[in-house]
Amino acid sequence: MPRPRKRLAGTAEAAGPDNKGPEGKRPKTKNPAGASVKVVNSSPQKTSASKNCGKNLSSYWLLKSEPESQLEKGVDVKFSIEDLKAQPKQTTCWDGVRNYQARNFLRAMKLEQEAFFYHSNCKEPGxxxxxxxxxxxxxxxxxxxxxxxxxxxxxxEDSPKWSMVDVQFVRMMKRFITLAELKTHHQAHKETGGPLKNMALFSHQRLSVQPLTQEEFDFILSLEEKEPS
DNA sequence: GCCAACGTTGGC
DNA sequence: GCCAACGTTGGC
Known part of the structure; x- marks a missing residue:
């Protein structure tokens, strides 16, 4: 049974012991993944004071996939959103993530949470x-x-290092939101303090699984209604 | 195809 | 545990 392969980060060589813990250990750098999975708080009633027992959950995500043919060890890892739509139940397992930070985000995902399907390494990324x-x-x-x-x-087998989730198609964007457009907003927001000022797509550009804040998610959805800038 | 960014590896 | 070399990601 052929399954789609998202071409995601890293090689199978990534060393390092599995880290249990909500957080894998990442090479020094500050910015532990857990820190970026900020609670974004979609529910009105819970306040920042809510204890969350260290279980900060991001509500929204961005998943990168390569929509154009790409050979990886002789295997084509192409997987576009059209490919997803063509799957049984329009569902696929998100296999192939081989980067600890990205893996930890996969592990933090909860049922029904939404993610943007991002086309990378292609003619028109977005x-x-x-x-x-x-x-x-x-x-x-x-x-x-x-x-x-x-x-x-x-x-x-008795202590698998890598995880995956299953994702299902929800809908196409009303219009394709290009990386270039997102970058334009990101640059502007760095000056104005707007919603995309810290977007992971730019601050952690190589991460194939990224968290989005409520503000980032909402802002990007609002772009659908506008003319491409 | 080039190459900047950045994660990983391994010598010390 | 530092850090230079190396390998990969992914935009352009």
Whole structure:
């Protein structure tokens, strides 16, 4: 059963012991992933004071996938939003993530949370549509498959190193929101303090699974109604 | 195809 | 545990 492969970060060599904990350990740099998964608080009644027991959850995400043919160890990892729509139940497992920070975000995802489906490494990079999480993190089987471009010989069946979630197509964006447009807003917002001032797409550009704040998510949705800038 | 950004590896 | 070399991501 062929399954789509999102071409995501990293190689199967990533070393480092699995970290349990909400947070994998990432090489020094400040900015632990957990810190960026800020509670964005979509529910009106809970206040910033709410204790969340260290369980800060982002409500929204951005997932990168490559919509154009791309060989990785001889396997085409192309997977566009059209490919997602063509899947049974318009659902796919998001396998192949081999970066600890990205993996930890996958593990933080909750049922029904929404994510932007982003087309990367292609002619026109940008946000193509919306998907939602329909199965929370479970072991990524491709880490054990020798023929997979994402095979990781260092991962053991009894303590899988890598995780994946299942996502389902929700809808296309009313218009394709290009990276260029997002970047224009990001630059402007850095000056004005607008909603995209810290967007991970620019501050952590290589992350293939990223959290978005409520403000970022809402602002990007509002762009659908406007003329491309 | 180039190359900047940045995560990972491994020598010390 | 530092850090230079290396490899990958991904825009352009």
């Amino acid at each position: 946000i193509a549509g919306l998907v939602k999480i329909v199965k929370e993190a479970y072991p990524d089987h491709t880490q054990f498959e020798k023929n997979s471009p994402h095979y990781d010989p260092s991962s053991k």
